[in-house]
Amino acid sequence: MTGAPKLSVRGLTKSYDGMPVLERVELDVDTGAFCTIVGASGCGKSTFLRILLSQEHPTRGTILLDGHPLPDEPMPDRGIVFQKYSVFSHLTVAENLILASEFEKAPLSGRLFGRARMSALEGIDDLLMKIGLCAAKDKYPAQLSGGMQQRLAIAQALIKKPSILLLDEPFGALDPGIRLDMHELLLGLWEELGMTIFMVTHDIHEAFKLGTRLLVFDKIRHDPQAPEAYGATITYDLPLNGQSGKSQNQPGDIADALRPPVLAQTTITQIR
Amino acid sequence: MRIINRKPSRVTALALGLLPFLATILVYAIASHYRRLDNPADKLLPSLESMGNAFWRMAAVPDRRSGDLLLWVDTADSLWRLGSGMAIATLLALTLGIAIGFIPHVRSALAPYIATFSLIPPITILPILFITFGLGEASKIALIVVGTAPVMVRSTAQAVLDIPREMIIKAETLGASVWQMITRLVLPQVLPKLLTALRLGLVPAWIFLISAEAIASTTGLGYRIFLVRRYLAMDVILPYVVWITLLAFLLDRLLLALSRRTFRWHHLGSDAL
Structure with a gap:
């Protein structure tokens, strides 16, 4: 892809009551990309999606959509599918x-x-x-x-033919067989309409299968005395080879990044 | 089989449901019988027959003084007051409830006020209402409104807040304006819950209606039972109480049937009472 990115995130930080959830997120996404987002529970991947939707607003940093600042409320330019109540x-x-x-x-x-x-x-x-x-x-x-x-x-x-489609664990509550049908439907629509997709999922195989780009959210800094002190950012940003699933990166490589932090626990054992 | 897993058949359920009513009538009839054995002119527990006669007299024999059929005049007047009061309360609940539940600035401005207002015991306002509106219809209707509207407004506002945020955001991404969201999303989602609030609001509404009629009125069901109380006319009071209960029950069922008919989607999941 050439030209300006569809979506550009610079220095994004999001804190709740002073506790950072996301920090220093940098991202450029081209038109037509299918970004799958994975990460441990509570790592802020859904928060990131809600910020892209303008349901929440960044504490610091900028997001440009087609070179313009993101509108500050949900608009028809970005479609959304939630897990429930959609x-x-x-x-x-x-x-x-x-x-x-x-x-x-x-x-x-x-x-x-x-x-x-x-x-x-x-x-x-x-x-x-x-x-x-x-x-x-x-x-x-x-x-x-x-x-x-x-x-x-x-x-x-x-x-409304949105240029960006946001999916927040859309298939999380579905049976495996139904999920495969949904994957086909979604990929078919994506190929036909060519929108840019961001999809949060818990299922790493799904993330590898569907995406053209895999984003892993995790904390890079840990303070065992204050587990909440640092927020998460994008730790892996992997281009995937289409939907063949023959990526050089195997799901196992990423699995480490998805484990919840055990650092605090080990420290306590060491002190004893 | 454990008792929690045994389900009554339709007929059994109906029979079981009728049982407590029949038992009450039976116990009353026995108690009345033995009282009247001691004193045939007993006024406290009149026989079922004399109550039937009294009810017939109220319903079908024109009053000697006014020429009216008292039961129907009383019923019509009471229902008119109840209906007007509840109509105003429902309208307030709908407008204020949606504004408070949907628009944060209105919520900040009005929610604490309504919450405080709803804590005033309505009966304490009755003298004020009598002084300002006089002893006519307005003060009685106003008491019903004051007594039911604040709670209904609050429960409607809560129903708006309970609409999943996801649906509201989805509507925004479909290009809806605030007004369109109110007419196409908030209103239909809230109306079935408003009907429930209305059904629950009818309970205090009857209390305030009867109270207002008892204190200052010349017609109405509440006026009548407090009037004949002076003559210990239990043969009129008891049928009137049953009649009022029946009216309240029918109103409640009517609203439930209306909700089931109009908001079929709302009753598709688990059903409530």
Whole structure:
């Protein structure tokens, strides 16, 4: 890829009540990259994603999107899929999918009626086919399986054609078999639409399989007397060879970085 | 089989549900019977038959002085007061509750005030209401509003806060304005919970209604039972209490049925009472 990066993070630090969660994060991501983000629990990878979404704001540092500062609230330019509660429980599948166009075309009521509604509903037929929810289009999310709900959530997040898609452990609650289907769906959409994807996952095999680039978040400094004193940053930034899974880096190499810090414990044993 | 794993059939469940009611009536009938053996003119526990007669008199025989069917006049007046009060309280709960729950600046401005206001025992305000609004309908309706609205506002605001943050952010990424989020996300998510708040609010509402009617009124169910209390007319009071209870029960079931019908998605998961 040439030209300016799609997204550029400089000196990003995020603290809660003075406790740093992320520190000195530097990152440049090209258009169309599929970044998978892994790390131990509580290492700030979800915080990083929420900052990219503008749900939270950096304590220090800058983030440039297409060369401009990131907007300070969530906007249609960045789509999001959460692990849970991503779709609207009071709307049927079809209603969930036409909601964005209703927002756009009916500023006051936020609702389309009659012919406009019919044509909006017709407009999502292809999409329903693609995510395999044609038969379920009049069902409420509570009547769908977990996999179907997440397919709907992904489709809904892509309706506004965001240039960046953020995924926060989207398949964390799904069965392994369903996950494979979801991987295919996601890769297909990514190839077709060419958006830049950031995906937080707990599953390192998933991270290697899907990503073109693997980001590992971990703490590089540890103070055994004050485990909270330092935040995490990107410790590994690996380019992956597409989706073949034949990367030179094996999951085992990264596994060390994912283990929770045991330093504090060893120190105590040594003192004894 | 352990008792916790035994489930009653439909018929058994119905029979079990009726049992305590029948037992109460039976115990009453026996106690009344023995009291009247001692004193046939006993006023404290009148027979079921005399209560039936009294109820029929109130419901179907025009009053000698006014020519009205007292039960229906009382019921209509009481329900009108209750309905107006609850309508105003619901409207307040919806507007203030959503504003407080959804917009942080409004929350900072109003939440502590509403919380303080809701702690005033409403009955203590009744004299103030009588002085300011007079003894007419307005003061009774105002008491119901004062007694129920603050709690309903708070529970609606809490219901807004309980909407998963994920949904609100998702709506933002779909390009919704604040107004669109209120009409398409907050309102539909909150309405079923508002109906629950309304059902719970009806309990104190009845208390305030009967109290206000007992103190200063010329019609209404509460007025009637406190009026005939002077003559120890238990044969009127007891059927009236049953009648009020029945009305409250029917209102509650009506609202539940409305919620099930209108907000089917809300009742898809685990069901509540």
